[in-house]
Amino acid sequence: MEVIREKQAMRDWTRAQRKAGERIAFIPTMGYLHEGHLSLVREAKLHATKVVVSVYVNSAQFAPGEDLSTYPRDFEGDLKRLKPLDVNVVFNPFDLYNRDSSTENFSGHETWIRVERLEKPLCGNDRPIFFRGVATIVAKLFNIIEPDVAIFGKKDYQQWRVIRRMVRDLDFAVEIIGCPISREEDGLAMSSRNVRLSATDRQNSLSISRSLREAEEAVKSGETDARVLEELVLKAITSAGGSVDYAKIVDQETLQEVKTVEFPVVFAVAARFGSVRLLDNMELQPPSLPPSNPVSPQPTPGPKLGHEIVFF
Numbered sequence: 216m217e218v219i220r221e222k223q224a225m226r227d228w229t230r231a232q233r234k235a236g237e238r239i240a241f242i243p244t245m246g247y248l249h250e251g252h253l254s255l256v257r258e259a260k261l262h263a264t265k266v267v268v269s270v271y272v273n274s275a276q277f278a279p280g281e282d283l284s285t286y287p288r289d290f291e292g293d294l295k296r297l298k299p300l301d302v303n304v305v306f307n308p309f310d311l312y313n314r315d316s317s318t319e320n321f322s323g324h325e326t327w328i329r330v331e332r333l334e335k336p337l338c339g340n341d342r343p344i345f346f347r348g349v350a351t352i353v354a355k356l357f358n359i360i361e362p363d364v365a366i367f368g369k370k371d372y373q374q375w376r377v378i379r380r381m382v383r384d385l386d387f388a389v390e391i392i393g394c395p396i397s398r399e400e401d402g403l404a405m406s407s408r409n410v411r412l413s414a415t416d417r418q419n420s421l422s423i424s425r426s427l428r429e430a431e432e433a434v435k436s437g438e439t440d441a442r443v444l445e446e447l448v449l450k451a452i453t454s455a456g457g458s459v460d461y462a463k464i465v466d467q468e469t470l471q472e473v474k475t476v477e478f479p480v481v482f483a484v485a486a487r488f489g490s491v492r493l494l495d496n497m498e499l500q501p502p503s504l505p506p507s508n509p510v511s512p513q514p515t516p517g518p519k520l521g522h523e524i525v526f527f
């Protein structure tokens with residue numbers, strides 16, 4: 216497993232591999248890796264012959280006052296976790312922006328990607344520059360690494376949708392795959408930030424996944440009123456001491472709020488316990504639709520891996 220820190224060395228590596236007939240999968244991360252990240256690596260190996268994982272905490276997606284300075288980091292631990300999975304390259308650049316050398320700001324960088332509609336709801340309300348930062352860094356990473364396929368987790372559902380849209384709209388030659396959420400045994404969605412939860416908040420944060428499961432059961436029993444379902448989740452989380460940024464049932468494609476659960480929707484939640492902001496979500500199908508109903512029409516059939524594969 217090679218660690219590459221320079222853009223040009225990364226590009227040279229990919230181009231040499233492609234010349235040799237290899238297919239390259241890429242997993243962008245911000246490090247402090249857990250089983251959720253490793254599940255993306257395993258998925259990547261089903262789609263490619265070589266795997267690149269980036270570890271880069273992208274300051275451009277954090278607004279002032281957000282948790283950039285306390286974001287957990289453990290690069291040596293990350294390498295130990297990736298090694299047994301036969302990852303080929305860990306791309307760990309020092310900095311990817313052309314910054315004014317005397318400051319930490321972005322005065323040397325002025326090009327930003329906005330996915331105008333999809334970036335606005337849900338996390339876009341609470342993190343005003345988040346998706347601009349994510350779309351821009353992912354575009355830069357795609358340009359540097361030039362992967363054939365890139366893997367994202369559906370834990371960050373809106374991020375996955377934003378990236379898919381960017382790839383489609385800007386004609387990136389990369390296939391985007393979304394993977395299911397990996398959970399702890401008790402149901403908490405795995406997240407690097409979980410490590411910052413106090414023992415009490417860790418316990419109380421289970422109200423998120425538990426109430427989402429209750430909402431899912433309610434839908435199975437015939438409840439289709441989105442407001443009723445949202446209220447159920449909101450109450451469960453606030454009663455457990457959490458503060459809800461949003462608990463919304465939205466269309467899986469447009470991320471616009473729906474009134475009733477009549478077509479494939481996703482119940483998306485962001486909630487804070489202490490200073491830790493957690494995301495979780497559940498794709499919901501009304502009982503009348505078969506559970507395997509695809510999220511979106513597939514232009515070409517993909518391999519049957521149980522995960523949504525989108526070709527552009």
Ligand SMILES: Nc1ncnc2c1ncn2[C@@H]1O[C@H](COP(=O)(O)OP(=O)(O)OP(=O)(O)O)[C@@H](O)[C@H]1O
Nearest residue numbers: 244245246251367368370371396397405406407408
């Ligand atoms: N529990 C999980 N299941 C599946 N994918 C995940 C999970 N957690 C993170 N990922 C995916 O891993 C990739 C990198 O995410 P990132 O490094 O930000 O980790 P994270 O756990 O989401 O951290 P945090 O939410 O604390 O920022 C993203 O595509 C993200 O969706």
Ligand SMILES: CC(C)(CO)[C@@H](O)C(=O)[O-]
Nearest residue numbers: 243244245273349352371
């Ligand atoms: C996609 C990403 C690596 C961009 O910095 C980040 O938002 C993440 O880890 O989900």
Ligand code: BAL
Nearest residue numbers: 245276277345371374
């Ligand atoms: N996984 C999303 C990265 C962030 O919250 O900044």
